[in-house]
Amino acid sequence: MIDKIKNYIAEVEKFSASSQEEIENFRIKFLGKKGILNHFFAEFKNVPNESKKEFGQTINQLKNAAQDKVNQLKEELESKLEEKGVYGDLTRTGESIEIGARHPISIVKNQIIEIFSNIGFNVSEGPEMEDDWHNFTALNLPEYHPARDMQDTFFIQTDPDILLRTHTSSVQVRYMEDNKPPIRTISPGRVFRNEAISARSHCIFHQVEGLYIDKDVSFADLKQTLLYFTKQLFGKSKIRLRPSYFPFTEPSAEIDIYWGLENETDYRITKGTGWLEIGGCGMVDPNVLKNCNIDPKEYSGFAFGMGIERIAMLLYQIGDIRMFYENDIRFLEQFKSSI
Numbered sequence: 001m002i003d004k005i006k007n008y009i010a011e012v013e014k015f016s017a018s019s020q021e022e023i024e025n026f027r028i029k030f031l032g033k034k035g036i037l038n039h040f041f042a043e044f045k046n047v048p049n050e051s052k053k054e055f056g057q058t059i060n061q062l063k064n065a066a067q068d069k070v071n072q073l074k075e076e077l078e079s080k081l082e083e084k085g086v087y088g089d090l091t092r093t094g095e096s097i098e099i100g101a102r103h104p105i106s107i108v109k110n111q112i113i114e115i116f117s118n119i120g121f122n123v124s125e126g127p128e129m130e131d132d133w134h135n136f137t138a139l140n141l142p143e144y145h146p147a148r149d150m151q152d153t154f155f156i157q158t159d160p161d162i163l164l165r166t167h168t169s170s171v172q173v174r175y176m177e178d179n180k181p182p183i184r185t186i187s188p189g190r191v192f193r194n195e196a197i198s199a200r201s202h203c204i205f206h207q208v209e210g211l212y213i214d215k216d217v218s219f220a221d222l223k224q225t226l227l228y229f230t231k232q233l234f235g236k237s238k239i240r241l242r243p244s245y246f247p248f249t250e251p252s253a254e255i256d257i258y259w260g261l262e263n264e265t266d267y268r269i270t271k272g273t274g275w276l277e278i279g280g281c282g283m284v285d286p287n288v289l290k291n292c293n294i295d296p297k298e299y300s301g302f303a304f305g306m307g308i309e310r311i312a313m314l315l316y317q318i319g320d321i322r323m324f325y326e327n328d329i330r331f332l333e334q335f336k337s338s339i
């Protein structure tokens with residue numbers, strides 16, 4: 001009989017199972033009420049006294065082996081199920097995770113902020129829904145002033161005093177109303193104009209406004225600041241300020257950078273001149289300072305405004321402004337950047 005038990009021990013040790021059911025059948029076979037172990041325990045009384053000890057030990061060996069086997073198989077099966085069920089197969093090769101890209105407008109905006117913050121400018125913001133005073137009147141553009149026509153405006157129908165801001169110059173006014181000079185601030189933001197959409201223009205776009213107010217600020221300071229900026233952003237070291245007109249600055253100028261004429265694209269984007277316009281600027285008109293409770297006899301300053309899309313199109317050679325707003329993943333994922 002002892003040999004029989006030993007055979008069972010060998011069988012138990014060899015046993016393996018791949019399902020819950022097989023394990024359960026094995027348990028019933030050995031450890032169940034009518035199982036092999038109980039059968040041997042029942043035999044115990046018939047075993048001759050001199051063999052009882054060895055019989056008892058062997059049968060206990062079988063019991064432990066069977067119990068251990070059941071526990072071990074259950075554990076193995078459970079961990080396999082867990083891997084599959086909760087985490088999937090942990091040995092499979094990893095899937096690469098898509099890393100998002102910042103929008104090119106945000107990248108360029110952040111670059112501009114970085115460049116100006118290095119020379120002491122902070123960042124300010126204002127509302128996109130603006131009132132007439134901040135968008136026009138305070139900027140020396142009173143009602144019926146013909147220069148209002150330069151910026152076709154979306155008005156809010158129920159209130160003719162409220163509109164979608166046509167430029168970020170409105171933030172200048174708000175900043176001067178709330179802060180005393182010295183002022184050094186740039187205001188990036190979204191602006192709106194009632195314009196037909198084409199490859200070159202859109203009814204929603206972005207600008208960055210700059211404002212510097214202090215004692216004895218001169219046109220030379222303006223020019224040096226813009227030169228520093230264009231060197232940093234474009235790596236171009238020649239600019240020119242072309243006389244122009246804006247109601248809120250006097251004198252006013254258009255900012256051109258010398259782009260060069262090295263290849264066909266340079267010819268196309270500069271229309272063969274090598275020069276490119278990137279924005280407007282000027283010395284803040286004394287009327288504007290007065291409107292914001294700053295004494296023009298004590299303080300002077302300069303302001304400038306640039307289109308962010310325009311700059312991004314130049315930097316990344318993008319031929320159509322509409323691409324910025326289409327959210328085409330193939331376009332957007334080309335702008336992986338750390339900024």
Ligand code: DAH
Nearest residue numbers: 167169280281282303304305
């Ligand atoms: N606000 C002007 C525009 O939207 C741009 C501009 C021109 C801003 C001259 C300025 C400036 O601050 O001085 O076209």
